[in-house]
Amino acid sequence: RCRCLLKAWGGHPTSPLPPSLPSRAKDLKTRLGILLHKPEPGHKIGSSSKLQLGSRHSSREVLEWRESFDQLLKSKSGVNAFHTFLKTEFSEENLDFWLACEDFKKTRSKTKLASKANRIFEEFVQSEAPREVNIDHETREITRKNLSGATSACFNEAQAKTRTLMEKDSYPRFLKSASYQDMSRQAASRGSSKRSHT
Numbered sequence: 186r187c188r189c190l191l192k193a194w195g196g197h198p199t200s201p202l203p204p205s206l207p208s209r210a211k212d213l214k215t216r217l218g219i220l221l222h223k224p225e226p227g228h229k230i231g232s233s234s235k236l237q238l239g240s241r242h243s244s245r246e247v248l249e250w251r252e253s254f255d256q257l258l259k260s261k262s263g264v265n266a267f268h269t270f271l272k273t274e275f276s277e278e279n280l281d282f283w284l285a286c287e288d289f290k291k292t293r294s295k296t297k298l299a300s301k302a303n304r305i306f307e308e309f310v311q312s313e314a315p316r317e318v319n320i321d322h323e324t325r326e327i328t329r330k331n332l333s334g335a336t337s338a339c340f341n342e343a344q345a346k347t348r349t350l351m352e353k354d355s356y357p358r359f360l361k362s363a364s365y366q367d368m369s370r371q372a373a374s375r376g377s378s379k380r381s382h383t
Contacts, residue, residue, distance in 0.1 A: 190357040244372035251360050254352040258283075266368070269304045277348050277353070278316035282309040286344040305321065310343055320346045327332045 196243045250257040250266075257263040264280070271277040285305050309318050310328050324343050331339035359365055 200330045244375040247372035282318045286340045
């Protein structure tokens with residue numbers, strides 16, 4: 186099968202790989218990921234998580250998530266629900282990066298700070314990173330320079346850009362999603378039934 190692939194791009198087993206191959210491989214990986222994550226026929230995306238979500242959250246909390254993106258991020262269960270939603274859109278790396286930065290800011294040890302900074306940069310920020318976040322070249326370069334004297338603020342700009350992207354893009358879609366609509370309906374009805382019992 187390898188020889189068939191080599192013939193397809195006209196190469197010899199010992200000749201170097203064409204420069205376009207790594208980018209084509211990344212594209213194929215993305216497409217494969219989408220196919221592998223496709224739900225079974227008759228299975229609604231987020232339906233299994235919906236049941237868990239409704240039972241774990243307090244009614245007031247669920248309704249507060251729509252007040253602001255900050256309210257959602259302040260709530261541990263809100264972050265979990267948002268993460269579940271982002272997985273269906275294949276963009277959970279944005280939230281994972283934001284959370285990694287929040288954790289990074291709490292690091293007190295200088296040596297841990299430097300090693301954590303490099304790990305976060307390699308996983309999320311550098312070009313072609315395995316879970317690369319969507320930030321502009323300038324922000325990426327600023328962050329790269331910040332690594333040389335890693336402080337708890339070295340990801341501030343990249344984190345802020347990622348947060349804005351989620352707030353303007355993914356968060357409104359989360360609020361319109363079937364999962365959140367279901368949760369807020371359940372929360373509203375639980376709230377009204379509690380009031381009627383008192």
